[in-house]
Amino acid sequence: MKWLPATSELSPSAIISVAQRSKPNTRSRQIACTVLRQFARFAQIEVDVGPYIGNYSPKKVVKTIPTDKIISQAIEQLPNPAWRYLYALMATYGLRDHEVFFTELEWRDSESGERILVAKVTDGKTGTREVYPFYPEWVERWQLWNKKLPKLTARINQDYGERVSRTFKRAGIPFVPYDLRHAYAIRISVVFKLPVAVAAAYMGHSPTIHWQTYNRWISKEQHQQVYDDVLRDEDRPKPP
Structure with a gap:
């Protein structure tokens, strides 16, 4: 307008x-x-x-989602520590670009005795939700408990998104910010094998959206990895 x-x-x-x-x-x-x-x-x-x-049409969109290795390396292209922190938060928790500015972090103890840094989205596109880190090692690597976001002001959520996109592009990041969220969705489904209902809840959308959107972007290599993992399982079903 x-x-x-x-x-x-x-x-x-x-x-x-x-x-x-x-x-x-x-x-x-x-x-x-x-x-x-x-x-x-x-x-x-x-x-x-x-x-x-x-x-x-969303069904016509063809995307190449960055691998986790590329994601872990591309963060170094952001010279500003605050912007690196934003990138790390999006990558680790699959947050929308504006949600990083409306997220609280809370330490919790797991049954195994390890501490988990849980992200609580207080004002997301689809309401409030809690998200767990995948990979949890990224929490330690990027010290995500030490919150230091860029100081931005915005009238609407789209303003945050436009600013984040411009910063990624200027830094030469080889993908758009939302691809960090897409990669998280595929990671928790394919690599960590979370049930669809749980994965969708972490993402803040319905299981239907999860199936229709993210499953289409699973790469050939990821499909192969899933198959290989199944075959290596000694308890897998055997032929009659």
């Missing part, structure tokens, strides 16, 4: 011009056209943004 003319009369051409600012056939273009269509209806401007929506 901020791209609409503030000092001149609102017109169909102005609305179409704003609709075309985002990349074609993307979720951003789809959202922009949906919002502009509703606004034009409210403002009683006759304009058809339908031709500009594109053919975006």
Whole structure:
């Protein structure tokens, strides 16, 4: 909405011009056209943004999720300690980019006697939730108990996301911030083999979303690893 003319009369051409600012056939273009269509209806401007929506569909998105090795190395490209901490928090807990600013950390004792640093999201996109660290070793490596986030101000959650994305891009991180969350989702499902219901709860979405979205992005290597692990299990089912 901020791209609409503030000092001149609102017109169909102005609305179409704003609709075309985002990349074609993307979720951003789809959202922009949906919002502009509703606004034009409210403002009683006759304009058809339908031709500009594109053919975006989550099922058509092909993503290459960074491996955990790449994630553990790419953090070094962020020179600022506060931004490295934000990166580490997203990677370890699978947080959305804005959720890191609304997260409290709490130490808890496990049955094995080890201490676990649990992340409590107080204002997430899907409400409050608790998240456990995977890998827990990353908590120690990056000293996540020593909270030191960048000092940012924002009116809405999207402002946090845009700032985080710009910082990652300037630092040359070879993936977008949300890929840290995607990698966490696959990690807890494939590597740590958590039940789907538990994994979805950690992520803050439904099991259906977990199946539909993240399972499509499991790599060929990860599928092979799961198969190899099953075959190495001495208690696996044997042929008749």
